[in-house]
Amino acid sequence: MQIVVPDEFKYLYVQSPERPIVKIPADVLRAAAKPIGKINTKTRQLAETMIKTMRKANGIGLAAPQLGVLSRMIVIAPKGMRATPLINPQITLAEGEMTGIEGCLSIPGLYGEVKRALKVHVEAFDLKG
Secondary structure, eight states, X not given: OOOOOOGGGGGGGOOOSSSOOOOTTOGGGTSOOBOOOOOOHHHHHHHHHHHHHHHHXXXXXXXXXXXXXXXXXXXXXXXXXXXXXXXXXXXXXXXXXXEXXXXXXXXXXXXXXXXXXXXXXXXXXXXXX
């Protein structure tokens, strides 16, 4: 896949220690993440790194593959909520539909309308298991 990035946004697509989020078209963003079998120090460190990275990028959500890690973990921090890691999350119920403007930290500078469920129930482990 060829991605054409306007010159004024190219600096956003450079991955570095200061900007560690993986950008499209990296294969890791399309690969299936593996379930986390044991919640341990490594899992907690990954969650901490993900939260710090998400905050630094002014995001409200980040998945482990966006840092190049094929593990099933996301961190979310919707407005008014503290950052929460979800380990091996599974949507168990989705109801209704809504459309809103969204962006993605792996596709900086691009925003568009996205259809989502209006309400979801998610089962996941926290850092305590």
